[in-house]
């Protein structure tokens with residue numbers, strides 16, 4: 001682990017396995033509370049200097065991080081593949097994403113860092129300054145172990161904070177490798193630490209520690225809720241990017257080739273393990289049969305296999321518990337009356353020890369079923385017919401989540417009315433993600449609060465200080 005500028009190990013380690021084979025190939029330190037304390041106290045000390053540097057100087061360090069990521073891009077991508085299981089092509093894309101998060105953050109060197117408010121009397125000045133929050137704790141998941149590191153670390157550092165990050169137990173290596181890259185780029189000792197260990201003990205200790213000024217999380221709604229409760233005692237800001245249940249809505253006037261292609265990509269990228277993934281597709285009755293036929297044909301040609309092979313299009317699930325969770329969703333759906341059009345279990349021809357799940361399409365599904373209401377986070381798509389605009393909007397809004405939604409129609413009136421009516425933080429019209437760094441990745445309802453990216457995401461890492469100055473004649 002990188003704790004306060006030093007690489008340390010512990011007698012106890014936690015195994016890391018390869019999702020494609022199930023083979024354990026290394027282990028990482030199991031942090032104790034003393035490491036949490038050390039990392040946070042060193043962070044506080046380092047932040048005092050860093051937070052006072054001009055933005056342009058911080059931007060120079062971030063620019064060097066981008067350069068170092070470029071130099072180590074292939075190595076980083078291969079680490080992502082080894083511990084997370086996505087294909088090498090996807091992992092290379094993830095590393096490009098890492099660079100774009102740092103790129104966006106360093107562009108903030110030209111931002112306005114305050115406002116001047118008209119004072120109520122002469123000889124006075126009233127300004128509202130933007131200042132760093134201080135010491136940030138980031139808790140991140142396993143689905144984008146390098147990109148989400150960058151999504152948190154880049155704005156936190158650029159805004160003048162120190163950061164202590166806890167990666168998922170399942171994918172700690174990418175964060176450790178990224179920390180090394182940041183160190184090579186000249187990030188001062190102590191400003192960035194990566195502490196490895198379980199969320200329920202080490203994550204909790206980080207959140208509850210007196211030094212922590214802010215917490216940012218990407219993960220499940222369960223984890224988000226627990227972390228919010230932990231932070232409530234100290235009344236510190238918490239930004240939560242949690243689960244999703246994104247609908248794709250295809251109206252009968254849609255460009256069907258585009259809708260099928262996008263619905264397919266948005267379901268199966270990263271083996272369905274993205275909070276913005278197409279988790280349920282609603283297709284208007286007039287084009288339903290044709291959509292299902294074309295979609296299943298596409299799925300039949302999807303190349304599932306060795307993620308290190310450039311010709312593979314989908315790798316395994318990340319872990320055995322995640323595999324079992326998806327299998328249970330599919331079995332329950334079938335018990336509730338769903339029909340498996342394709343997939344439903346392990347695919348043929350893959351390593352028996354790995355966590356492989358075949359791309360799966362379900363029909364005969366109704367909106368009230370578990371598979372439509374709960375986040376699956378795997379390569380399983382229920383396709384549901386609908387008749388009217390009102391019906392599909394009600395269904396789209398019917399889950400507890402509100403992160404991402406997608407609409408396919410050639411009718412601008414329908415597209416824009418749906419944009420008004422959808423209760424989601426993100427609406428995509430005739431396109432899918434990934435989201436752009438200048439946007440705002442923000443969930444409504446149980447998908448979170450706060451959010452990442454762009455100006456609004458950056459502001460999360462800042463505090464306001466209102467300064468009143470009188471410089472007029474002595475009263």
Ligand SMILES: NC(=O)C1=CN([C@@H]2O[C@H](COP(=O)(O)OP(=O)(O)OC[C@H]3O[C@@H](n4cnc5c(N)ncnc54)[C@H](OP(=O)(O)O)[C@@H]3O)[C@@H](O)[C@H]2O)C=CC1
Nearest residue numbers: 140141167168169198199203204219220223226242275377
């Ligand atoms: N929004 C998103 O992008 C993601 C959503 N998910 C959803 O969550 C489901 C479960 O995935 P899972 O791996 O359990 O994800 P979690 O939400 O449990 O993990 C995310 C991070 O939070 C940490 N954590 C968990 N509980 C706590 C806690 N009480 N206090 C502090 N830190 C905590 C985890 O630590 P630890 O190392 O112990 O796991 C991990 O670093 C997925 O199937 C998917 O539905 C998962 C990943 C990303």
Ligand SMILES: O=C(O)[C@@H](O)[C@@H]1OC[C@H](O)[C@H]1O
Nearest residue numbers: 144147218274275276434435
């Ligand atoms: O956590 C997620 O699944 C998303 O935030 C994901 O992270 C990087 C991708 O661009 C996002 O969709």
